[in-house]
Amino acid sequence: MTVTPFDEMLLDGGRPRTTHAAMFETLDGLGAAGLSERARQRDAYLDRHGITFTLGERERPLPMDLVPRLITSGEWQRIEAGVIQRLHALEAFLADIYGPGQVLADGLIPRSLVTTSTHFHRQAWGIETPNNVRIHVSGIDLIRDEAGDFRVLEDNLRNPSGVSYVLENRRTLAHVLPEVFTHHRVRSVSEYPERLLDALRAAAPTDIAYPTVVVLTPGVHNSAHYEHAFLARHMGVELVEGRDLYCRDNTVWMRTTSGPEPVHVIYRRIDDDFLDPVHLRPDSVLGIPGVINAARAGRVTIANAIGNGVADDKAVYPYVPALIRYYLNEEPILPNVDTYDLSDPEQREWVLGRLDRMVVKPSDASGGYGLVMGPWATDEQLAQAAVDIVAHPRGWIAQPVVTFSTCPTVLEDGRMAPRHVDLRPFAVNDGTNVYVLPGGLSRVALPEGSLVVNSSQGGGSKDTWVIDDGSADDRHAVTEAPEPTAGAAVPWPVTVVPKRDNSPTSHDDRIVQQERQQQQSEAPQGSISC
Amino acid sequence: MLSRIAESFFWLGRYVERAEATARLLAEHHQLLVEDQSIPEATGCSVLLEALSLPNNDVSTAQELVRVVVGSELDPSTIAGAVSAARANARAIRDSLSQDTFEALNSAHLALSRGIAFTSSPGVALHRVLERLLVVNGVVDWTMPRDEAYHFMVLGRELERIDMVGRLLAIRHDLLWPSSGPAAALRAAGALSPFLRSGKPINGLDVRRFLVLDATFPRSMRSCAADAEDAVRGLQRQGVSDSSLLLREVGMLRSELEYARIPAVNDIEKFIDEAREASQRAGDEVNRSFFRQHGTIVWSH
Numbered sequence: 080m081t082v083t084p085f086d087e088m089l090l091d092g093g094r095p096r097t098t099h100a101a102m103f104e105t106l107d108g109l110g111a112a113g114l115s116e117r118a119r120q121r122d123a124y125l126d127r128h129g130i131t132f133t134l135g136e137r138e139r140p141l142p143m144d145l146v147p148r149l150i151t152s153g154e155w156q157r158i159e160a161g162v163i164q165r166l167h168a169l170e171a172f173l174a175d176i177y178g179p180g181q182v183l184a185d186g187l188i189p190r191s192l193v194t195t196s197t198h199f200h201r202q203a204w205g206i207e208t209p210n211n212v213r214i215h216v217s218g219i220d221l222i223r224d225e226a227g228d229f230r231v232l233e234d235n236l237r238n239p240s241g242v243s244y245v246l247e248n249r250r251t252l253a254h255v256l257p258e259v260f261t262h263h264r265v266r267s268v269s270e271y272p273e274r275l276l277d278a279l280r281a282a283a284p285t286d287i288a289y290p291t292v293v294v295l296t297p298g299v300h301n302s303a304h305y306e307h308a309f310l311a312r313h314m315g316v317e318l319v320e321g322r323d324l325y326c327r328d329n330t331v332w333m334r335t336t337s338g339p340e341p342v343h344v345i346y347r348r349i350d351d352d353f354l355d356p357v358h359l360r361p362d363s364v365l366g367i368p369g370v371i372n373a374a375r376a377g378r379v380t381i382a383n384a385i386g387n388g389v390a391d392d393k394a395v396y397p398y399v400p401a402l403i404r405y406y407l408n409e410e411p412i413l414p415n416v417d418t419y420d421l422s423d424p425e426q427r428e429w430v431l432g433r434l435d436r437m438v439v440k441p442s443d444a445s446g447g448y449g450l451v452m453g454p455w456a457t458d459e460q461l462a463q464a465a466v467d468i469v470a471h472p473r474g475w476i477a478q479p480v481v482t483f484s485t486c487p488t489v490l491e492d493g494r495m496a497p498r499h500v501d502l503r504p505f506a507v508n509d510g511t512n513v514y515v516l517p518g519g520l521s522r523v524a525l526p527e528g529s530l531v532v533n534s535s536q537g538g539g540s541k542d543t544w545v546i547d548d549g550s551a552d553d554r555h556a557v558t559e560a561p562e563p564t565a566g567a568a569v570p571w572p573v574t575v576v577p578k579r580d581n582s583p584t585s586h587d588d589r590i591v592q593q594e595r596q597q598q599q600s601e602a603p604q605g606s607i608s609c
Numbered sequence: 610m611l612s613r614i615a616e617s618f619f620w621l622g623r624y625v626e627r628a629e630a631t632a633r634l635l636a637e638h639h640q641l642l643v644e645d646q647s648i649p650e651a652t653g654c655s656v657l658l659e660a661l662s663l664p665n666n667d668v669s670t671a672q673e674l675v676r677v678v679v680g681s682e683l684d685p686s687t688i689a690g691a692v693s694a695a696r697a698n699a700r701a702i703r704d705s706l707s708q709d710t711f712e713a714l715n716s717a718h719l720a721l722s723r724g725i726a727f728t729s730s731p732g733v734a735l736h737r738v739l740e741r742l743l744v745v746n747g748v749v750d751w752t753m754p755r756d757e758a759y760h761f762m763v764l765g766r767e768l769e770r771i772d773m774v775g776r777l778l779a780i781r782h783d784l785l786w787p788s789s790g791p792a793a794a795l796r797a798a799g800a801l802s803p804f805l806r807s808g809k810p811i812n813g814l815d816v817r818r819f820l821v822l823d824a825t826f827p828r829s830m831r832s833c834a835a836d837a838e839d840a841v842r843g844l845q846r847q848g849v850s851d852s853s854l855l856l857r858e859v860g861m862l863r864s865e866l867e868y869a870r871i872p873a874v875n876d877i878e879k880f881i882d883e884a885r886e887a888s889q890r891a892g893d894e895v896n897r898s899f900f901r902q903h904g905t906i907v908w909s910h
Contacts, residue, residue, distance in 0.1 A: 120733045249644060254732035257643040257671065264646045269789045273811065315805035579662045580772075580892050581685050582620035582694065 101262035111493030142539035153550030161413030198388020210510030213384035223484035272313035278509035326369030622765030624695035717741035783813025
């Protein structure tokens with residue numbers, strides 16, 4: 080690669096950017112030995128807390144890098160606005176194609192592209208959601224290009240995972256490396272579970288005053304089981320498996336020791352296909368037979384909604400900027416990455432001629448599976464990709480290799496070196512507001528030069544800070560906390576704390592002294608007291 | 610049993626509890642100061658020192674705060690001091706303690722007297738101390754006969770626990786750090802998961818109610834009062850001298866918390882104050898009933 084990536088901390092020549100200077104100094108002061116020691120403590124912490132994801136058969140900690148990633152409030156303001164704008168357009172798109180289909184009638188996007196999507200489910204047509212939300216939780220992946228501008232790499236509107244690592248990373252870093260926090264005001268991430276619960280309750284069928292919310296997991300063998308348990312625990316709701324629930328009379332019930340209890344909102348972390356054997360995969364043992372009928376009857380809300388995958392299909396992705404203009408009449412705030420539509424013969428020929436400079440992705444997969452990175456692929460892999468594309472053009476997209484930004488990352492020996500990072504901001508839509516968790520998950524490609532950040536492909540993560548540095552247009556929009564006035568006396572609630580009781584004997588110097596003098600004799604047992 | 614022995618058991622229970630609760634509180638408070646800078650660090654330090662009745666000599670950073678609260682063997686309000694005092698009491702009754710209990714306590718004391726390894730971060734170091742104290746409690750639980758000595762120890766532990774919950778609540782995490790404070794207060798009492806299971810939203814008032822009035826969480830003031838009452842009844846069954854005033858003190862506190870109406874904001878503060886006062890009076894009463902009975906001849910000069 081000849082293009083130099085954008086480094087987020089260091090300028091050309093190795094000097095830190097002004098926003099990063101204080102942190103750079105702190106890390107530099109610890110040195111390689113200090114950082115290695117902290118890395119060891121971090122591993123111990125993650126192991127002890129069981130903060131893991133499951134890869135294949137093995138449970139292992141998601142590697143968290145010790146160097147946090149900084150995003151200024153100005154940069155964040157743009158990201159937040161861009162994510163919210165994109166979500167509004169995608170919500171409108173989903174409501175449209177599972178309803179009137181105006182966008183198809185207007186010919187903005189080919190009907191065949193939508194109906195051939197693996198994740199387009201006719202079973203979801205006509206299901207209305209109580210507060211018109213289908214994308215309750217989203218994770219839109221962003222990268223920073225060579226110029227440092229944020230772009231959307233892909234949309235995740237089904238079951239984006241990783242938010243638990245955002246919260247755990249913050250706690251872990253504050254636990255093992257508190258020094259780096261000293262010079263920054265970092266926006267808190269801790270309210271996420273509360274926001275999520277509020278949004279899920281807001282999505283409940285409208286006639287339910289006190290909705291029961293559950294988290295539906297495929298079970299302990301799923302790679303994200305840790306996260307499912309984390310979210311259930313922090314929201315204080317039940318973590319259920321398919322076998323804990325059943326449908327009767329279009330109502331979903333949960334089996335409990337005190338009899339059946341109705342369930343109103345299912346935050347499901349299992350894929351569409353497995354959700355309901357009546358309508359979808361008949362061999363699914365993870366789902367709840369009849370749940371789609373219950374949702375259609377308006378008796379239960381499934382979050383995220385069924386069939387969202389059509390909107391994050393990679394072949395639909397190139398159309399999202401047009402969808403934003405179509406539904407919102409606005410210009411996209413966050414641009415896409417250039418993408419070639421391989422069902423178009425002209426573009427396909429062009430791409431096939433330069434596959435070694437392209438990234439080819441299956442349009443319906445996630446997690447980095449099936450990805451072919453042209454410049455690093457073998458001749459056989461490229462030949463196979465060409466065959467696959469010609470055989471099934473709809474199944475693939477191609478993008479030029481984008482050299483996304485790097486951040487300094489601690490290596491095994493404690494030295495720091497640049498590694499590529501992306502960013503997944505999580506957004507929660509309660510129907511009235513979209514809350515974008517400040518920061519999100521930064522995934523880092525740990526092998527040198529690698530551009531694949533997926534945790535299923537050996538990626539790590541970074542604690543991601545949105546710092547209040549005054550760079551946002553409107554300060555009050557991003558910070559509500561009062562300005563700290565260092566050193567000045569700030570009044571705090573006064574509580575009178577009474578004096579402490581202490582045991583009288585343990586510090587009686589005379590007794591100690593005299594006991595010591597009696598080394599040869601028995602210590603006195605009398606009731607000497609003062 | 611000898612009053613002196615009983616007194617050592619009582620204080621052993623108190624100091625182990627104090628050390629553990631203080632270490633937990635310090636670890637969480639420190640993490641909060643690091644993560645949430647919505648108020649000046651010096652203020653965040655001074656509220657903790659004040660709540661723990663420790664002198665504040667211009668402590669202005671989270672790191673200094675850890676040094677002061679870990680403290681030295683000389684001040685039993687600090688972690689090192691409380692562990693050292695617990696061990697001093699354990700030494701005096703070594704013959705009546707199981708060997709395992711003494712060993713566990715001794716190793717906690719040795720770890721602290723060698724100095725917490727400050728090359729690591731405070732959170733990591735405090736975790737090691739906490740682990741050793743948990744071993745002490747575990748060993749006591751499965752090796753100590755449920756005799757008079759045990760009841761004195763539990764009584765000490767429960768009275769101290771009420772006091773420590775009161776100190777934790779005196780910090781007002783909920784007002785100082787509105788977004789992350791309530792959860793930090795829960796964590797400092799080991800109560801985050803139990804609270805979340807109850808299905809209530811995390812907010813200052815519900816958190817305070819939980820830590821004072823919850824019926825099932827063993828560190829709520831109410832549960833502590835009930836356990837203290839059980840301990841006193843246990844002592845009575847063992848035939849100790851008259852303890853009716855003590856029983857009245859802990860029993861009234863227990864029933865007041867047990868039959869409380871769901872209190873509003875101001876009332877909950879009243880409950881907290883009353884519980885701490887009752888715990889103090891009960892402590893005085895233990896002293897008067899068992900250790901320094903009226904009529905004991907005291908040599909003074």
